[in-house]
Amino acid sequence: MTGNVYSVGQVNYYIKNMFAQDFLLHRIAIKGEVSNCKYHSSGHIYFTLKDEKGAIGAVMFAGSRSGLSFRMKDGDRVVATGSVEVYERDGKYQLYAREIRLDGAGDLYLRFEALKHELEEMGMFAQEYKLPIPRFIRTLGVVTAPTGAAVRDIQNIAGRRNPYVQLILYPAQVQGEGAAQSIAEGIRTLEKLGVDAMIVGRGGGSIEDLWAFNEEEVARAIFDCTVPVISAVGHETDWTIADFVADLRAPTPSAAAELAVFSYEAVEQLLFEKQERLRRLLEQKCRLARERLSHMQTRLHYLSPQYRLNENRRRLMEQEEALARAMESLISKKRQRLGLLAERLDGNSPAKKLSQGYAYIEGKGHKPVKRAEDVRAGAEIRVHLLDGGFRASVLEVWEHE
Numbered sequence: 001m002t003g004n005v006y007s008v009g010q011v012n013y014y015i016k017n018m019f020a021q022d023f024l025l026h027r028i029a030i031k032g033e034v035s036n037c038k039y040h041s042s043g044h045i046y047f048t049l050k051d052e053k054g055a056i057g058a059v060m061f062a063g064s065r066s067g068l069s070f071r072m073k074d075g076d077r078v079v080a081t082g083s084v085e086v087y088e089r090d091g092k093y094q095l096y097a098r099e100i101r102l103d104g105a106g107d108l109y110l111r112f113e114a115l116k117h118e119l120e121e122m123g124m125f126a127q128e129y130k131l132p133i134p135r136f137i138r139t140l141g142v143v144t145a146p147t148g149a150a151v152r153d154i155q156n157i158a159g160r161r162n163p164y165v166q167l168i169l170y171p172a173q174v175q176g177e178g179a180a181q182s183i184a185e186g187i188r189t190l191e192k193l194g195v196d197a198m199i200v201g202r203g204g205g206s207i208e209d210l211w212a213f214n215e216e217e218v219a220r221a222i223f224d225c226t227v228p229v230i231s232a233v234g235h236e237t238d239w240t241i242a243d244f245v246a247d248l249r250a251p252t253p254s255a256a257a258e259l260a261v262f263s264y265e266a267v268e269q270l271l272f273e274k275q276e277r278l279r280r281l282l283e284q285k286c287r288l289a290r291e292r293l294s295h296m297q298t299r300l301h302y303l304s305p306q307y308r309l310n311e312n313r314r315r316l317m318e319q320e321e322a323l324a325r326a327m328e329s330l331i332s333k334k335r336q337r338l339g340l341l342a343e344r345l346d347g348n349s350p351a352k353k354l355s356q357g358y359a360y361i362e363g364k365g366h367k368p369v370k371r372a373e374d375v376r377a378g379a380e381i382r383v384h385l386l387d388g389g390f391r392a393s394v395l396e397v398w399e400h401e
Contacts, residue, residue, distance in 0.1 A: 008091070016086040019093065025084040030056065030095060031103050034076045045072065049080060049095065057094035058082075067099035070207065071237045077103040108207050112214050115241060119216070124223045130247040131228040134196050136262050139166045141190035141198040141227070143183055146171035150203045150232070150253040157257035162264040168195055174202040179212035184221035191227050198225070199256045200242060201232030213240040222246055232256035360384040372399045 006014075019025055032049035039045055043062025048055050058080060060068060072078065082097040101109060119125065140158065144150045151169065158165055170186035173179045183200065190198050200222065202210070212218065213233045222229050222245045231246030232253040243249040250256035301307055361369040362382040369375055379394045 009088075012086065012088045012091045015091070015093075016088050019084060019086050027081065028084060028095075029079050029081040031077070031079045032056075034072055034078055035074050037072055037074050037076075047072065049078075056084075057092065058097050059094060060097040060100065064098045067097070069237065069239060070102065071204070071235045072100060076206075079103050102207050108211060108214075112207075112241070115214065115216060115219075116244065119219055119241065119245065124219065125244045129223070131226075133228045133230065133248055133260065136267075137165060137196035137260065139168060139193075139195045140260055141168050141170065141193065141195035143170045143172050143186035143190065143198065143200045144202050144253070145174045148203055150201060153252070153254040154199060154257045157254050158261045161258070161261045164264065165261050168193060174212060175205070175209050176212075180215035180217045183212055184217045187218075187221040187225055187229070191225050195227055197228045197230065197260050199230045199232055199250075199253065199260060200246070201230075201250075201253050201256060202234070203253065204234040204238060210234050210238060210240055213242040215241070218242055219245045230256045230260055359389075372397055 030049055032051045032055075035048045035050055035055075037045070037047040043065065045060040045065070045068070047058050047060075049058055050056075060080075060082075064082075067081075078100050079102075080095060080097040081099040082095050084093055084095055086093045123129070142151065142154055144154070146169065155167060158167055168190060170190055172186040173182040187198065187200060200213075200218075202213075204210075210233055213231075219241045222231070222242060228247045230248045230250050231240070231242045232250040232255065233240045233242055234252075236251035248259060250259055360383075362384070363369045363375055363379065366382075367374070369381060375381060375394050375397060377394050377397050381392055381394060383389050383392055
Protein backbone atom coordinates (compact mmCIF):
# COMPACT_ATOMS: atom_id res chain seq x y z
CA MET A 1 0.00 0.00 0.00
CA THR A 2 1.45 3.34 -1.01
CA GLY A 3 0.57 7.00 -0.37
CA ASN A 4 0.12 9.18 2.69
CA VAL A 5 -1.85 8.04 5.72
CA TYR A 6 -3.83 10.69 7.69
CA SER A 7 -5.33 10.69 11.12
CA VAL A 8 -9.04 11.09 11.70
CA GLY A 9 -8.48 14.50 13.20
CA GLN A 10 -6.49 15.66 10.20
CA VAL A 11 -9.23 14.58 7.83
CA ASN A 12 -11.94 16.27 9.89
CA TYR A 13 -9.89 19.43 10.08
CA TYR A 14 -9.39 19.37 6.31
CA ILE A 15 -13.10 18.92 5.68
CA LYS A 16 -13.90 21.72 8.10
CA ASN A 17 -11.62 24.07 6.18
CA MET A 18 -13.21 23.00 2.92
CA PHE A 19 -16.64 23.98 4.30
CA ALA A 20 -15.24 27.23 5.62
CA GLN A 21 -13.90 28.21 2.19
CA ASP A 22 -17.28 27.74 0.56
CA PHE A 23 -18.95 31.13 0.98
CA LEU A 24 -22.31 29.73 -0.09
CA LEU A 25 -22.38 27.79 3.18
CA HIS A 26 -21.65 30.90 5.27
CA ARG A 27 -25.23 32.14 4.87
CA ILE A 28 -27.66 29.63 3.49
CA ALA A 29 -31.41 29.23 3.82
CA ILE A 30 -32.73 25.69 4.09
CA LYS A 31 -36.36 24.74 4.18
CA GLY A 32 -37.80 21.54 5.52
CA GLU A 33 -39.94 19.91 8.17
CA VAL A 34 -38.88 20.08 11.83
CA SER A 35 -38.37 16.81 13.72
CA ASN A 36 -36.64 15.81 16.98
CA CYS A 37 -37.07 19.38 18.26
CA LYS A 38 -35.66 19.79 21.79
CA TYR A 39 -35.42 22.94 23.89
CA HIS A 40 -32.38 22.47 26.14
CA SER A 41 -32.23 23.93 29.65
CA SER A 42 -29.25 26.00 28.51
CA GLY A 43 -31.50 27.80 26.03
CA HIS A 44 -30.16 26.05 22.92
CA ILE A 45 -32.60 24.44 20.47
CA TYR A 46 -31.61 21.19 18.76
CA PHE A 47 -33.66 19.88 15.83
CA THR A 48 -33.53 18.15 12.45
CA LEU A 49 -34.65 19.52 9.10
CA LYS A 50 -35.93 16.89 6.70
CA ASP A 51 -37.75 16.47 3.42
CA GLU A 52 -38.58 13.51 1.24
CA LYS A 53 -34.96 13.23 0.06
CA GLY A 54 -32.84 13.75 3.16
CA ALA A 55 -32.23 15.28 6.57
CA ILE A 56 -29.72 17.61 8.20
CA GLY A 57 -29.02 18.23 11.84
CA ALA A 58 -29.41 21.80 13.11
CA VAL A 59 -28.94 23.87 16.25
CA MET A 60 -29.94 27.38 17.28
CA PHE A 61 -27.85 28.68 20.16
CA ALA A 62 -29.44 30.68 22.98
CA GLY A 63 -27.76 33.85 21.77
CA SER A 64 -29.60 33.61 18.45
CA ARG A 65 -33.07 33.01 19.92
CA SER A 66 -34.10 36.54 18.94
CA GLY A 67 -34.23 35.24 15.39
CA LEU A 68 -37.13 32.94 16.34
CA SER A 69 -40.52 34.64 16.77
CA PHE A 70 -42.60 31.53 17.50
CA ARG A 71 -42.30 28.33 19.49
CA MET A 72 -41.01 25.72 17.10
CA LYS A 73 -42.34 22.16 17.31
CA ASP A 74 -42.15 18.92 15.41
CA GLY A 75 -44.04 19.04 12.13
CA ASP A 76 -43.51 22.75 11.50
CA ARG A 77 -42.37 23.60 7.99
CA VAL A 78 -39.74 26.28 8.34
CA VAL A 79 -37.01 28.15 6.53
CA ALA A 80 -33.84 28.19 8.62
CA THR A 81 -31.09 30.64 7.71
CA GLY A 82 -27.53 30.25 8.99
CA SER A 83 -24.24 28.58 8.18
CA VAL A 84 -23.34 24.94 7.53
CA GLU A 85 -20.21 23.96 9.42
CA VAL A 86 -18.39 20.80 10.45
CA TYR A 87 -18.20 19.79 14.10
CA GLU A 88 -14.58 18.70 13.99
CA ARG A 89 -14.64 16.36 16.96
CA ASP A 90 -17.42 14.12 15.57
CA GLY A 91 -16.78 14.72 11.88
CA LYS A 92 -20.42 15.73 11.38
CA TYR A 93 -21.75 18.77 9.67
CA GLN A 94 -24.88 20.63 10.74
CA LEU A 95 -26.76 23.86 10.26
CA TYR A 96 -26.07 26.60 12.80
CA ALA A 97 -29.34 28.56 12.51
CA ARG A 98 -29.45 32.28 13.21
CA GLU A 99 -32.98 32.94 11.96
CA ILE A 100 -36.01 30.66 11.61
CA ARG A 101 -39.35 31.53 10.06
CA LEU A 102 -42.32 29.50 9.03
CA ASP A 103 -42.19 28.41 5.40
CA GLY A 104 -44.42 30.48 3.17
CA ALA A 105 -44.76 33.26 5.78
CA GLY A 106 -42.10 35.53 4.35
CA ASP A 107 -44.59 37.95 2.83
CA LEU A 108 -46.56 38.03 6.05
CA TYR A 109 -43.44 38.94 8.04
CA LEU A 110 -42.77 41.80 5.67
CA ARG A 111 -46.33 43.03 6.04
CA PHE A 112 -46.03 42.64 9.83
CA GLU A 113 -42.85 44.72 10.00
CA ALA A 114 -44.23 47.37 7.67
CA LEU A 115 -47.46 47.83 9.66
CA LYS A 116 -45.58 47.73 12.96
CA HIS A 117 -43.25 50.48 11.78
CA GLU A 118 -46.16 52.58 10.47
CA LEU A 119 -48.23 52.32 13.67
CA GLU A 120 -45.20 52.98 15.84
CA GLU A 121 -44.46 56.13 13.85
CA MET A 122 -48.06 57.22 14.48
CA GLY A 123 -47.51 56.83 18.25
CA MET A 124 -49.99 54.00 18.77
CA PHE A 125 -47.44 52.06 20.81
CA ALA A 126 -46.56 55.04 23.05
CA GLN A 127 -46.66 54.35 26.76
CA GLU A 128 -48.49 57.57 27.59
CA TYR A 129 -51.60 56.35 25.76
CA LYS A 130 -51.85 53.09 27.68
CA LEU A 131 -54.57 52.78 30.30
CA PRO A 132 -53.88 51.22 33.71
CA ILE A 133 -55.61 47.93 34.44
CA PRO A 134 -58.04 48.39 37.38
CA ARG A 135 -56.89 46.49 40.43
CA PHE A 136 -60.38 45.36 41.42
CA ILE A 137 -62.81 44.64 38.60
CA ARG A 138 -66.40 43.38 38.67
CA THR A 139 -66.93 42.65 34.98
CA LEU A 140 -64.37 41.24 32.54
CA GLY A 141 -64.99 41.21 28.81
CA VAL A 142 -63.39 38.49 26.69
CA VAL A 143 -63.06 38.65 22.90
CA THR A 144 -62.06 35.20 21.66
CA ALA A 145 -63.44 32.09 20.04
CA PRO A 146 -66.34 30.54 21.99
CA THR A 147 -64.65 27.13 21.87
CA GLY A 148 -61.04 26.25 22.47
CA ALA A 149 -58.42 26.22 25.17
CA ALA A 150 -58.19 30.02 25.50
CA VAL A 151 -61.72 30.64 26.75
CA ARG A 152 -61.60 27.58 29.03
CA ASP A 153 -58.32 28.72 30.57
CA ILE A 154 -59.71 32.20 31.18
CA GLN A 155 -62.87 30.80 32.77
CA ASN A 156 -60.94 28.41 35.00
CA ILE A 157 -58.38 30.95 36.17
CA ALA A 158 -60.97 33.71 36.73
CA GLY A 159 -63.30 31.35 38.59
CA ARG A 160 -60.50 30.12 40.82
CA ARG A 161 -59.19 33.60 41.64
CA ASN A 162 -62.53 35.35 42.12
CA PRO A 163 -65.87 33.65 41.46
CA TYR A 164 -67.67 37.00 41.95
CA VAL A 165 -66.20 38.59 38.79
CA GLN A 166 -68.66 38.43 35.91
CA LEU A 167 -67.24 37.22 32.57
CA ILE A 168 -68.88 38.52 29.39
CA LEU A 169 -67.79 36.61 26.29
CA TYR A 170 -68.04 38.01 22.79
CA PRO A 171 -67.78 34.93 20.54
CA ALA A 172 -65.46 36.32 17.87
CA GLN A 173 -64.00 34.69 14.80
CA VAL A 174 -60.25 34.67 15.46
CA GLN A 175 -58.96 33.02 12.29
CA GLY A 176 -59.62 33.22 8.58
CA GLU A 177 -61.46 35.72 6.38
CA GLY A 178 -63.49 38.26 8.35
CA ALA A 179 -61.69 37.51 11.63
CA ALA A 180 -60.23 41.01 12.01
CA GLN A 181 -63.65 42.62 11.52
CA SER A 182 -65.21 40.21 14.05
CA ILE A 183 -62.52 40.94 16.66
CA ALA A 184 -62.84 44.72 16.20
CA GLU A 185 -66.63 44.51 16.48
CA GLY A 186 -66.27 42.48 19.68
CA ILE A 187 -64.03 45.13 21.21
CA ARG A 188 -66.48 47.92 20.39
CA THR A 189 -69.46 45.90 21.66
CA LEU A 190 -67.91 45.12 25.03
CA GLU A 191 -66.80 48.74 25.36
CA LYS A 192 -70.45 49.85 24.98
CA LEU A 193 -71.49 47.35 27.66
CA GLY A 194 -69.15 49.11 30.09
CA VAL A 195 -66.96 46.25 31.23
CA ASP A 196 -64.15 47.15 33.63
CA ALA A 197 -61.41 45.47 31.59
CA MET A 198 -61.11 43.35 28.48
CA ILE A 199 -59.03 40.40 27.28
CA VAL A 200 -58.53 40.08 23.53
CA GLY A 201 -56.74 36.97 22.29
CA ARG A 202 -56.66 33.33 21.33
CA GLY A 203 -54.54 30.22 21.71
CA GLY A 204 -51.34 29.46 19.84
CA GLY A 205 -50.90 28.74 16.14
CA SER A 206 -48.90 29.58 13.07
CA ILE A 207 -48.38 33.13 11.88
CA GLU A 208 -51.21 32.61 9.42
CA ASP A 209 -53.52 31.50 12.25
CA LEU A 210 -52.65 34.55 14.33
CA TRP A 211 -52.70 37.02 11.45
CA ALA A 212 -56.06 38.58 12.32
CA PHE A 213 -54.36 40.17 15.35
CA ASN A 214 -51.82 41.79 13.00
CA GLU A 215 -54.51 43.65 11.03
CA GLU A 216 -54.72 47.44 11.28
CA GLU A 217 -58.47 47.28 11.93
CA VAL A 218 -57.91 45.34 15.15
CA ALA A 219 -55.02 47.59 16.18
CA ARG A 220 -57.15 50.73 15.77
CA ALA A 221 -60.08 49.20 17.65
CA ILE A 222 -57.77 48.44 20.59
CA PHE A 223 -56.15 51.89 20.47
CA ASP A 224 -59.51 53.73 20.35
CA CYS A 225 -61.05 51.61 23.15
CA THR A 226 -61.70 53.52 26.38
CA VAL A 227 -61.66 50.26 28.36
CA PRO A 228 -58.24 48.84 29.32
CA VAL A 229 -57.35 46.01 26.94
CA ILE A 230 -55.08 43.06 27.74
CA SER A 231 -53.72 41.30 24.67
CA ALA A 232 -53.21 37.53 25.02
CA VAL A 233 -52.40 36.01 21.64
CA GLY A 234 -50.73 32.62 21.22
CA HIS A 235 -47.77 31.49 23.26
CA GLU A 236 -45.12 33.44 25.14
CA THR A 237 -42.89 33.70 22.06
CA ASP A 238 -45.70 34.90 19.77
CA TRP A 239 -45.86 38.67 19.24
CA THR A 240 -48.57 40.44 17.25
CA ILE A 241 -49.45 44.03 16.45
CA ALA A 242 -52.23 43.75 19.04
CA ASP A 243 -49.62 43.10 21.72
CA PHE A 244 -47.87 46.38 20.96
CA VAL A 245 -51.07 48.46 20.87
CA ALA A 246 -52.80 46.92 23.90
CA ASP A 247 -52.59 48.54 27.32
CA LEU A 248 -50.99 45.36 28.66
CA ARG A 249 -49.56 42.28 26.98
CA ALA A 250 -49.94 38.84 28.54
CA PRO A 251 -47.88 35.90 27.24
CA THR A 252 -50.89 33.54 27.30
CA PRO A 253 -54.67 33.75 27.90
CA SER A 254 -54.17 32.10 31.30
CA ALA A 255 -51.66 34.78 32.27
CA ALA A 256 -54.11 37.45 31.07
CA ALA A 257 -56.76 36.11 33.44
CA GLU A 258 -54.20 36.18 36.27
CA LEU A 259 -53.42 39.82 35.49
CA ALA A 260 -57.03 40.95 35.07
CA VAL A 261 -58.81 39.18 37.95
CA PHE A 262 -57.69 39.88 41.48
CA SER A 263 -57.39 36.98 43.89
CA TYR A 264 -60.31 37.01 46.33
CA GLU A 265 -58.35 34.95 48.87
CA ALA A 266 -55.35 37.26 48.58
CA VAL A 267 -57.57 40.29 49.20
CA GLU A 268 -59.20 38.55 52.17
CA GLN A 269 -55.75 37.78 53.56
CA LEU A 270 -54.65 41.37 52.94
CA LEU A 271 -57.74 42.72 54.67
CA PHE A 272 -57.20 40.35 57.61
CA GLU A 273 -53.58 41.49 57.93
CA LYS A 274 -54.62 45.15 57.76
CA GLN A 275 -57.38 44.49 60.29
CA GLU A 276 -54.89 42.87 62.65
CA ARG A 277 -52.46 45.73 62.15
CA LEU A 278 -55.25 48.25 62.77
CA ARG A 279 -56.28 46.35 65.91
CA ARG A 280 -52.72 46.35 67.23
CA LEU A 281 -52.33 50.06 66.47
CA LEU A 282 -55.66 50.80 68.14
CA GLU A 283 -54.71 48.79 71.22
CA GLN A 284 -51.37 50.57 71.35
CA LYS A 285 -53.05 53.99 71.05
CA CYS A 286 -55.60 53.06 73.74
CA ARG A 287 -52.81 51.86 76.04
CA LEU A 288 -50.83 55.06 75.49
CA ALA A 289 -54.00 57.13 76.02
CA ARG A 290 -54.73 55.28 79.28
CA GLU A 291 -51.18 55.82 80.47
CA ARG A 292 -51.39 59.50 79.56
CA LEU A 293 -54.77 59.79 81.29
CA SER A 294 -53.36 58.15 84.40
CA HIS A 295 -50.40 60.53 84.32
CA MET A 296 -52.72 63.52 83.89
CA GLN A 297 -54.92 62.29 86.72
CA THR A 298 -51.87 62.04 88.96
CA ARG A 299 -50.79 65.55 87.96
CA LEU A 300 -54.32 66.85 88.45
CA HIS A 301 -54.43 65.20 91.86
CA TYR A 302 -51.20 66.92 92.93
CA LEU A 303 -52.18 70.26 91.40
CA SER A 304 -55.81 70.31 92.61
CA PRO A 305 -56.83 72.91 95.22
CA GLN A 306 -58.17 70.18 97.49
CA TYR A 307 -54.82 68.37 97.43
CA ARG A 308 -52.97 71.60 98.11
CA LEU A 309 -55.42 72.45 100.91
CA ASN A 310 -54.91 69.01 102.43
CA GLU A 311 -51.14 69.38 102.10
CA ASN A 312 -51.29 72.80 103.78
CA ARG A 313 -53.48 71.35 106.52
CA ARG A 314 -51.04 68.53 107.03
CA ARG A 315 -48.09 70.92 107.17
CA LEU A 316 -50.08 73.23 109.54
CA MET A 317 -50.85 70.27 111.80
CA GLU A 318 -47.21 69.27 111.81
CA GLN A 319 -46.19 72.85 112.62
CA GLU A 320 -48.92 73.05 115.28
CA GLU A 321 -47.68 69.83 116.82
CA ALA A 322 -44.10 71.08 116.64
CA LEU A 323 -45.18 74.39 118.22
CA ALA A 324 -47.08 72.54 120.95
CA ARG A 325 -44.06 70.40 121.66
CA ALA A 326 -41.86 73.50 121.72
CA MET A 327 -44.33 75.29 124.06
CA GLU A 328 -44.51 72.29 126.34
CA SER A 329 -40.73 72.09 126.38
CA LEU A 330 -40.44 75.81 127.07
CA ILE A 331 -43.14 75.70 129.79
CA SER A 332 -41.45 72.73 131.35
CA LYS A 333 -38.14 74.58 131.41
CA LYS A 334 -39.84 77.71 132.81
CA ARG A 335 -41.61 75.63 135.43
CA GLN A 336 -38.32 74.13 136.46
CA ARG A 337 -36.77 77.60 136.68
CA LEU A 338 -39.83 78.93 138.48
CA GLY A 339 -39.56 76.11 140.99
CA LEU A 340 -35.93 76.97 141.62
CA LEU A 341 -36.76 80.66 141.98
CA ALA A 342 -39.70 79.84 144.22
CA GLU A 343 -37.43 77.86 146.45
CA ARG A 344 -34.97 80.73 146.49
CA LEU A 345 -37.79 83.22 147.11
CA ASP A 346 -39.18 81.08 149.82
CA GLY A 347 -35.78 81.09 151.42
CA ASN A 348 -35.75 84.91 151.27
CA SER A 349 -39.42 85.50 152.11
CA PRO A 350 -40.02 88.23 154.82
CA ALA A 351 -43.15 86.45 155.95
CA LYS A 352 -41.14 83.37 156.66
CA LYS A 353 -38.67 85.44 158.62
CA LEU A 354 -41.46 87.12 160.49
CA SER A 355 -43.03 83.77 161.31
CA GLN A 356 -39.76 82.83 162.96
CA GLY A 357 -39.97 85.74 165.47
CA TYR A 358 -38.36 88.44 163.43
CA ALA A 359 -39.99 91.89 162.87
CA TYR A 360 -39.81 94.58 160.20
CA ILE A 361 -39.08 98.08 161.51
CA GLU A 362 -39.74 101.34 159.68
CA GLY A 363 -38.33 104.63 160.70
CA LYS A 364 -39.05 108.18 159.69
CA GLY A 365 -40.47 108.41 156.17
CA HIS A 366 -41.27 104.67 156.20
CA LYS A 367 -37.64 103.90 155.63
CA PRO A 368 -36.59 100.48 156.82
CA VAL A 369 -34.35 100.35 159.83
CA LYS A 370 -31.57 98.01 159.02
CA ARG A 371 -28.80 99.22 161.30
CA ALA A 372 -28.62 100.76 164.71
CA GLU A 373 -27.35 104.02 163.35
CA ASP A 374 -30.59 104.45 161.34
CA VAL A 375 -32.47 105.51 164.55
CA ARG A 376 -31.92 107.74 167.56
CA ALA A 377 -33.18 107.52 171.07
CA GLY A 378 -36.66 109.00 171.33
CA ALA A 379 -37.50 108.40 167.67
CA GLU A 380 -40.80 106.85 166.79
CA ILE A 381 -40.70 103.61 164.87
CA ARG A 382 -43.25 101.25 163.37
CA VAL A 383 -42.83 97.52 164.08
CA HIS A 384 -44.42 95.06 161.69
CA LEU A 385 -45.06 91.51 162.88
CA LEU A 386 -46.48 88.49 161.07
CA ASP A 387 -50.03 89.10 162.26
CA GLY A 388 -49.94 92.91 162.72
CA GLY A 389 -47.72 95.61 164.19
CA PHE A 390 -47.39 98.50 166.63
CA ARG A 391 -45.77 101.92 167.13
CA ALA A 392 -43.03 102.44 169.65
CA SER A 393 -40.44 104.96 170.86
CA VAL A 394 -36.73 104.20 170.97
CA LEU A 395 -35.49 104.38 174.51
CA GLU A 396 -31.84 103.55 173.89
CA VAL A 397 -29.59 102.84 170.90
CA TRP A 398 -26.39 100.75 171.10
CA GLU A 399 -24.08 99.15 168.65
CA HIS A 400 -22.27 95.82 168.81
CA GLU A 401 -18.54 95.89 168.92
